[in-house]
Amino acid sequence: MSDNEAQQPAILAGLIAVIRRDLLLSWKRPGDVLNPLFFFAMVCTLFPLAVGPGATQLMFIGPGVLWVAALLATLLSLNSLFVSDFEDGSLEQLLVSPQPLPVLVLGKTIAHWLCSGVPLVLVSPLLAATYRMPTGVIGVMMLTLTLGTVCLSLLGSIGAALTVGLNRGTALLSLLILPLAMPVLLLGANTVSLAADNEMYSTGIWALGAYAVAALSLSPYATAAALRISNE
Amino acid sequence: MWTFFHRLASPPHIYRLAAIFAPWLLFPGLVLVAYGTYGGVFVAPTDYQQGDAFRIIYVHVPAAYLSMMAYMIMAVGGGIGLIWRIKLAHTVGAAAAPLGAAFTLLALLTGSIWGRPMWGTWWEWGDPRLTSELILLFLYFGYMALRAAIDDTLKADKACAVLALVGVVNVVIVHYSVEWWSSLHQGQTLLRKGGPAMDPAMLYPLLAMILGFTLIFGALLLRRVRTEVLYRERRTRWVREMIMAGQGGK
Numbered sequence: 001m002s003d004n005e006a007q008q009p010a011i012l013a014g015l016i017a018v019i020r021r022d023l024l025l026s027w028k029r030p031g032d033v034l035n036p037l038f039f040f041a042m043v044c045t046l047f048p049l050a051v052g053p054g055a056t057q058l059m060f061i062g063p064g065v066l067w068v069a070a071l072l073a074t075l076l077s078l079n080s081l082f083v084s085d086f087e088d089g090s091l092e093q094l095l096v097s098p099q100p101l102p103v104l105v106l107g108k109t110i111a112h113w114l115c116s117g118v119p120l121v122l123v124s125p126l127l128a129a130t131y132r133m134p135t136g137v138i139g140v141m142m143l144t145l146t147l148g149t150v151c152l153s154l155l156g157s158i159g160a161a162l163t164v165g166l167n168r169g170t171a172l173l174s175l176l177i178l179p180l181a182m183p184v185l186l187l188g189a190n191t192v193s194l195a196a197d198n199e200m201y202s203t204g205i206w207a208l209g210a211y212a213v214a215a216l217s218l219s220p221y222a223t224a225a226a227l228r229i230s231n232e
Numbered sequence: 233m234w235t236f237f238h239r240l241a242s243p244p245h246i247y248r249l250a251a252i253f254a255p256w257l258l259f260p261g262l263v264l265v266a267y268g269t270y271g272g273v274f275v276a277p278t279d280y281q282q283g284d285a286f287r288i289i290y291v292h293v294p295a296a297y298l299s300m301m302a303y304m305i306m307a308v309g310g311g312i313g314l315i316w317r318i319k320l321a322h323t324v325g326a327a328a329a330p331l332g333a334a335f336t337l338l339a340l341l342t343g344s345i346w347g348r349p350m351w352g353t354w355w356e357w358g359d360p361r362l363t364s365e366l367i368l369l370f371l372y373f374g375y376m377a378l379r380a381a382i383d384d385t386l387k388a389d390k391a392c393a394v395l396a397l398v399g400v401v402n403v404v405i406v407h408y409s410v411e412w413w414s415s416l417h418q419g420q421t422l423l424r425k426g427g428p429a430m431d432p433a434m435l436y437p438l439l440a441m442i443l444g445f446t447l448i449f450g451a452l453l454l455r456r457v458r459t460e461v462l463y464r465e466r467r468t469r470w471v472r473e474m475i476m477a478g479q480g481g482k
Contacts, residue, residue: 158398162391166381175377176395179370180402183409190413203412211405222398225314229390 014099018107019114025084026115032080033115040073040120044127055132062131063141063192070120070145071152071185075174077116078156081108082164082227091164095231102220105227109157109220117149133196140195140205147208148188154215155180161226184211241320243461244470250454250461258451264444271437279434285349288342290438294445296339296361299368300403301446302332305453306375307400310393322389323464325396326379327456331449333372340365360414364406371399385464 026033047065051057085091085108094104121142128138159177166172191204239245272290279286309325312318343362344354356362378395382388465471 158394162378162395163381172377172381175370176374179367179374180398182367183402183405186409186413207409207412218401219398222394226391226394229387229394232387 011103015103015107018104019111022108022111036073036077036116037119039076040069043069058131062133064189067185067189074116074152078160079170081112081160086164101224105223106220109153113150113153117153121145137196141192144188144191147212148184150212151184151215152181154219157223158219158226161223164230241318243465247458247461250458254451254454257447261444261447264440268437268441268444276434276437277431288346290441292342294442295335298445298449299332299336299339302328307396310396314393323460324457327453327460329375331452336369358414360410364410367406
C-alpha cells in the first residue's frame with residue numbers, strides 16, 4: 001500500500017518529464033511543428049485552385065477538405081515521433097527506465113498532440129473562413145478537430161512505433177495508419193457537414209469522444225508493445 | 233500437455249501434417265463447390281426482384297465471409313503468437329494474409345459486378361458493406377507491407393501481430409461508423425438487411441458454396457503454411473535432410 005503511494009508521484013513525474021522534454025525539443029526545432037502546419041494550409045489552398053472559387057462549391061467541400069488536410073498533416077508529423085529518439089539512443093533509455101513504458105509513451109504522444117494537433121485546431125478557423133464556413137460551424141469543426149487529432153496522434157503513435165527502425169519513410173506509415181484513421185475522418189468530416197446543413201450532429205461528436213477515450217486508454221499499451229518489438 | 237503442444241507445433245511435424253490434411257479439405261471442398269455451382273446456376277429459381285443477377289451471391293457471400301474470417305485468423309494467430317510465443321501461430325497468420333486479401337478483392341469485384349445491374353453503377357459509396365470491405369482490403373495491404381518491410385522474421389511476426397490486433401478492434405469501429413455515415417447519405421440501404429426467407433433451392437447451394445469455399449480456403453492455407461514453414465526453416469537440418477533424401481515434394 002505504502003509502496004503504491006510512493007510510486008504514484010514518480011509515475012506522474014515521469015509523464016511530465018517526458019512531455020516537458022519533447023516540448024522543449026520542439027521549441028528548439030520549430031520546423032518540426034511549422035512544416036506540417038504549412039502543409040495543412042497549402043493543401044487547403046490547393047482545392048479552391050483545383051475546384052474553382054465558387055462559394056457554394058467551397059461551402060460544400062470545406063469540411064471534407066479541411067479534415068483530409070488535417071489528417072495528412074498529422075500523418076506527416078507522426079513520422080518524426082520516435083525517429084530522432086531512436087537515432088540518438090534516448091528511446092532505449094525510455095525502454096530500460098523503471099517507469100512503465102505505456103505512461104512514457106503516452107507522454108510522448110501528448111507532447112506530439114500539443115505540437116501538431118493543437119496548432120492545427122488553432123489555424124483551422126482561418127482556413128475555414130476562406131471556405132465561407134459560418135461561425136457556428138467553425139466552432140463545431142474546431143471541436144471535432146480537437147477530438148479527432150487526439151485520436152490521430154494516439155493511433156499514429158502505434159504506427160510510428162511499428163515502423164521506427166525501418167528506413168521506409170512515410171509511405172509505409174501512411175499505408176498502416178490511413179485505414180485505421182478512416183473512421184475518425186468519416187466521423188469528423190461528416191459531423192461538420194451535418195452542422196453546416198443545420199442538422200443534428202451530436203452523434204458524431206459523442207462517437208469521436210468515445211473513440212478518443214478508447215484510444216487514450218488502449219493505444220499506449222499497443223505503442224509500448226510495438227516499441228519493444230522494434231527495438232529488440 | 234505443453235510438450236504435446238510443442239511437439240505438435242514443431243515445424244517438421246506441421247509440414248507433414250499439413251500435407252496429409254490438405255487433400256482432405258480440398259476434395260470435399262471442390263465437390264461442394266461443384267454442387268453449389270450447379271445448384272446455384274441451373275437449379276435455383278430466378279429471383280423475382282433481381283432476376284438472374286442475384287446468382288453472383290454464390291461467389292460473393294462466401295468470399296466476403298472468408299475475407300473477414302482470414303482477418304480473424306491473422307489477429308487470433310497474432311494474439312496466440314504474442315502471448316504463448318508459439319511461432320506456428322505467427323506462421324499461420326502470415327500465410328493467411330495474402331489469401332484474405334485475395335478473397336477481399338474477390339468480394340469487392342463480385343459486389344461491384346452485382347452492383348452494376350442492381351444500382352446501375354459499378355461502385356456505390358452509399359453501401360456501407362462495400363466501403364468497409366474496401367477499408368479491410370487496405371488493412372490487408374498495410375499488414376503485408378509491414379511484413380515485407382521488416383527483414384527479421386521474428387520481429388516481423390510480432391510487429392504484424394500487434395498491427396492485426398489493433399486492426400481487429402478497428403474493423404468493428406469501421407463497420408459501425410461506415411453504417412452511420414451511409415445512413416446520412418441515403419434513406420435506406422439498397423439491399424434488404426435480413427433478406428426475405430430464401431427458397432431452399434436457393435439456400436442449399438449457397439450453404440454448400442460457403443462450406444466449400446471454407447474448405448478450399450483451409451486447404452490453400454495449409455499449402456501456404458507448408459511453404460512458409462519451409463521458407464522459415466530453410467537453414468535447418470531437417471529441411472536439408474529431407475531435400476537430400478529427395479522428398480521435397482511430400
